[in-house]
Amino acid sequence: MTLLNITKVSKAFGPVSVLHGVDMSVDRGEVVGLVGDNGAGKSTLMKIVTGMYTADAGEITLDGQDILGNTPGERRRMGIEMIYQDLALARQQDVSANIFLGREPEKKVLGMNFVDKATMRREAQAMIDRLGARLPAINRPVGSFSGGQQQSVAIARALTFDPKLVIMDEPTAALAVREVQGVLDLIRQLKSEGIGVILISHRLNDVLSVTDRIVVLNHGRAAANLTTAETNMTEVVSAIVGSAEMDHAAAHEARG
């Protein structure tokens, strides 16, 4: 069943046209790889889905409901989460403050709303434990953590509110080999829970190992929509670079 449906989305920044009528869809429990060269429009497309950018034309629906009129905050509440490449953490705030940023649980005291810090800490700890992440302490500023630990906080933030769709932008780019496996296992777990996942990555081996489908963006167009089980590295690379330079690039990718 279709979860997210992107239809003919276009976007230009001033005179620079970035997306030309891109189509893409994600089903429940489906992992879709979004790949393409630098500047192909992957991040722009995803920022339109989360509401950070507005689309010039086109339509995006979540569960059949049009979402382009909703603010980023509303889209999060509807179940769209994105884990950014730079993680987008508030580094001086602690783990629970980051996980609940913008969605702090509240309790009423004398008719006024106050942030419920005890609940925040408890649920943040529970989510960190569920992910099996090891953090020095839940009440420390996240800026004092290692890259992998900060990644865990960003992931925990995306998963705490039962998302329907999780978008990951280069989640493995800055990680050690062992940590990469952890992220790939997590993606498989999300899939088994019926959550849709969009994975943006330059590591094509990761994309081929974990996705169901691969959408290739090339100069702002969806150049290919490949079923992972029926494709291979060469086909993906050729779609990314365009056929002309294919042999050279495929040889390089096979080496690396």
Added chain:
Amino acid sequence: MTQSNSGPAKPGPSLWARAQSSAIEQLHIRLESLIVLLVLGAIMSVLSPYFLSVSNFMNIFLATATIGVLAIAATFILGSGGLDLSLGSVMGFAGVVGAWVAVTAGLPTGIAVIATIGAGALAGFVNGIIITRAFVPAFIVTLGMLGIARGLALVINNGAAIYGLPPAMVYLGQGRPMGIPMPVIIFIGTAIVMHILLAYTRYGRHTLAIGDSENAARTAGINVSRLRLSLYTLSGALAGLAGLIFATRVNAGDPTAGLTYELTAITAAIIGGTNLFGGRASILGTMIGALIMGVLQNGLNLLAVQSYYQQMAIGAVLILAVFIDQWQVRKESRV
């Protein structure tokens, strides 16, 4: 404390570090500032026989009230990653507006009070609109407002102070219910409300979040420019409140009131542990910072140090406080 690493073999953090972190968590203050305040108090009480007395403490609180309210405004603005250099000028402008409404226009005290705080809020709102909608840096906008608000304060009554406020209004500055000066009551009350707002509400959490990382806050769905606009309006309203306290205490709307007060207010906030670049702020810390400035000025007065030197001392303390803060940040990031 919910310290999870309970391995006995592991050397724990030092006693100081633990005391520091629990003070920051529980009380939202830096221990150093409290120690500086106590040491400063001890030195003053040795140097001057008049320092350690109830009436002198009341003097310190009374003198700190105006600066303290401005410092609370500075705490919110700095915590949000912003800057408000117009605090002192807006305070002076608001005081003159209040006196004009009460004396020249002869309107009731209630309306004059609202007009005073409202004038401050309006100036802050203008700051906020230009910063968030026209994308002019806060440094420039509030520096410009420093000049504009001071000029307006002088224009209203051709540069002269407006004297003779009605008694009900003067009570706000000179009344002493149960022996406690009204400005001190207003200051403490404001501090309590603003502490709760900063530390225990979404508004306060989001204020620190946008100061920490505007990008993180925006991706979390926080409406950053609306929050900034409301923060500058709040800052202006607090400057208006400070103007009200000052005008009613001296029984005049003085267009030169609050000159260079932004310097002292920002210094107090930073001494209290507010990060100059946003993301970390505490009202309790700022209270201590404001008291340090109050004790410093009071002590220098008792020791009959010329006021010119006091101005130098405040400037030097500001630079020293930022130096220590940056030095600690560098030390921590090296670990």
